[in-house]
Amino acid sequence: MRLPLLLFCLFALAFRPDKPAYRLYTPRLKSTTYDKLLRQAADADVVLFGELHNDPICHWLEFQLTKDLQAIKKGNLVLGAEMFEADNQPALTDYVQGRTTSKELAAQARLWPNFDTDYKPVTDFAREQHIPFIATNIPRRYARLVSRQGLAALDTLPADAKKQMAPLPINVDLTLPGYKGMMDMMGGNAGQPAANPHGTQTDMTANFARAQAIKDATMAYFILKNWKPGQTFLHFNGxxxxxxxxxxxxxxxxxxxxxxxxxxxxxISSVELSDINKPGTGNRNLADFVLAIPADMTKTY
Structure with a gap:
């Protein structure tokens, strides 16, 4: 009896399933491959990689996709990121074009605390390969202004400040799933009143969603401003x-x-799952590609 039991145990160990670090799915949650993602990304005008900011798999896959797209596009790749704000564009450009050092970049730009571990590899690759890198986000002080006082507060800014954001006014539909979801998470209509651009009364919860919207609009604006036909603009954002x-x-x-x-x-939408082989119907239609990552994956911060 011992020999058959030993053989069974050896057989079971030999054929244990792998533990992949991620899985990719279609919008309808059918399993798909990185090769399909790469082919479709190379054919796209704009690729929006929705990351989890502290997940190493997201950052690793962003780096792989950058390198592979550069090999395919051969000079027709442009990078952009939420993590760089528009007024830091000169500092980012100087670094990517090799005119300054990493220490100077850190001194001149408002880098995220996890820049060295999570964003420096792709930034350094852009520097090595001479890939344009665009700072797409609105300066955070202006987004905070909207969250406190509403979009109307932006009208009081000087012309130079307004160049660092999407042209005003912007339209915000607070019934869209993303903005409505933010408001619901923050308690719906609870909060202190503040005047909106039309003079009616709303609340700090709605202004928080409007601050998200001015970020979205600004990132879209700078993507379009720096994209040309024939290029693929690969953008990293939450x-x-x-x-x-x-x-x-x-x-x-x-x-x-x-x-x-x-x-x-x-x-691309990133989700954490307890079992990446079971994406769950709640993750349908999140994106063209759903990136499933183990929920117990180690974090970068």
Whole structure:
């Protein structure tokens, strides 16, 4: 009896399933491959990689996709990121073009605390490969202004400040899933009243969603401003900015892109799951590609 039991145990160990670090799914949650993602990304005008900011798999896959797209596009790749604010563009450009050091970049730009571990590899690759890298986000002080006082507060800014954001006024539909979801998470209509651009009364919860919207609109604006036909613009942003084909996507659709055809936009949404082999129906139609990551994956911060 001992020999058959030993053989069974050896057989079971030999054929244990692998433990993949991630899985990719279609919008309908059918399993798909990185090769399909890469082919579709190379054919897209804009790729919005919705990341989880502290997840190493997201950052590793962003780096792999950057390298592989550069090999395919051969000079027609442009990078952009939420993590760089528009007024830091000169500092980012100087670094990517090799005019300054990493220490100077850190001194001149407001880098995220996890820059060295999570964003420096792709930034350094852009520097090595001479890939344009665009700071797409609105300066955070202006987003905070909206969260406190509403969009009307931006009208009081000087002209130079307004160049660092999407042209005003912007339209915000608070009934869209992304913005409504934010408001619901913050308690719906609870909060202190503040005047909106139309003079009616709303609350701090709605202004928080409007601050998200000015970020989305600004990222879309700088993506379009720096994209040309034939290029692929690979953009890194928090998942909430592009999931459900919303946020940045909606503003990209609103703004003219200087082309006769609609933009080809590809989205990636990152989700953490206890079992990445069981994506669950709640994750349907989040994006063109759903990136499933183990919930117990180690974090970068």
């Amino acid at each position: 998942d909430y900015h592009s999931k459900n084909f919303d946020g940045i996507v909606g503003y990209l659709r609103q703004q003219p892109a200087g082309t006769a055809r609609p933009l080809k936009i590809l989205t």
